[in-house]
Amino acid sequence: EQDVAVYRARREITVEGHDVPRPIQMFHEANFPDYCLEVISRLGFVEPTPIQSQGWPMALKGRDLIGIAETGSGKTLAYLLPALVHVSAQPRLEQGDGPIVLVLAPTRELAVQIQEEAVKFGSRASIRSTCIYGGAPKGPQIRDLKRGVEIVIATPGRLIDMLEAQHTNLKRVTYLVLDEADRMLDMGFEPQIRKLISQIRPDRQTLYWSATWPKEVETLARQFLRNPYKVIIGSPDL
Ligand code: ADP
Numbered sequence: 545e546q547d548v549a550v551y552r553a554r555r556e557i558t559v560e561g562h563d564v565p566r567p568i569q570m571f572h573e574a575n576f577p578d579y580c581l582e583v584i585s586r587l588g589f590v591e592p593t594p595i596q597s598q599g600w601p602m603a604l605k606g607r608d609l610i611g612i613a614e615t616g617s618g619k620t621l622a623y624l625l626p627a628l629v630h631v632s633a634q635p636r637l638e639q640g641d642g643p644i645v646l647v648l649a650p651t652r653e654l655a656v657q658i659q660e661e662a663v664k665f666g667s668r669a670s671i672r673s674t675c676i677y678g679g680a681p682k683g684p685q686i687r688d689l690k691r692g693v694e695i696v697i698a699t700p701g702r703l704i705d706m707l708e709a710q711h712t713n714l715k716r717v718t719y720l721v722l723d724e725a726d727r728m729l730d731m732g733f734e735p736q737i738r739k740l741i742s743q744i745r746p747d748r749q750t751l752y753w754s755a756t757w758p759k760e761v762e763t764l765a766r767q768f769l770r771n772p773y774k775v776i777i778g779s780p781d782l
């Protein structure tokens with residue numbers, strides 16, 4: 545217990561919630577599949593970042609999670625590797641099924657970056673992902689959705705279009721990520737986010753990420769998360 549407190553203090557990790565698991569100090573402690581560890585070592589990563597070190601064991605418990613850490617701190621893999629574990633534990637997709645994991649992100653650029661990480665890690669396990677964003681032709685996006693993908697990374701507006709046209713559905717989503725929640729609210733996506741979440745089963749796992757923690761961001765989190773863990777790295781601009 546003493547070591548855990550020292551480790552958290554040294555890495556500026558603050559936690560809240562019931563039954564918070566210990567942070568992991570080395571990659572292999574998270575029990576990710578070997579193919580993930582191989583990619584990590586190929587990328588030359590030496591150790592988990594603080595948000596990964598504490599966020600991974602939390603996310604792997606299947607509980608809701610609020611993660612607050614500045615840009616560049618490794619939040620993408622903090623939710624993506626547990627997402628791959630989650631997908632692997634679900635029955636395979638059947639014809640007509642929508643995604644199991646949905647990641648909502650504010651911009652096309654960010655969605656594309658997340659997708660690149662998802663491909664780097666997920667392709668080894670044949671976990672498919674696609675990106676759905678506005679300002680680009682719908683055809684290829686519709687084709688991917690119809691073929692079936694375990695992971696959809698989307699900006700809210702275009703995803704709503706796809707749902708309304710019945711190119712996909714959110715019935716199988718059990719792992720929901722809101723990435724850069726603060727930016728999504730700044731960009732006025734709150735109504736779209738509400739609309740999307742209302743179509744997702746309430747017993748999902750929800751992971752909510754932000755670089756800052758203003759009142760509106762907290763209010764939205766409180767409405768959509770159940771008994772979440774919270775992990776804060778450093779003292780972000782509150
Ligand atoms: P954030 O979402 O917090 O802004 P990213 O997930 O985009 O941060 O990660 C920033 C960069 O750090 C990326 O290039 C990513 O590949 C790299 N990265 C992630 N995890 C680690 C790690 N454990 N060690 C070294 N680099 C990492």
Ligand code: MG
Pocket residue numbers: 616619620723
């Ligand atoms: Mg990020």
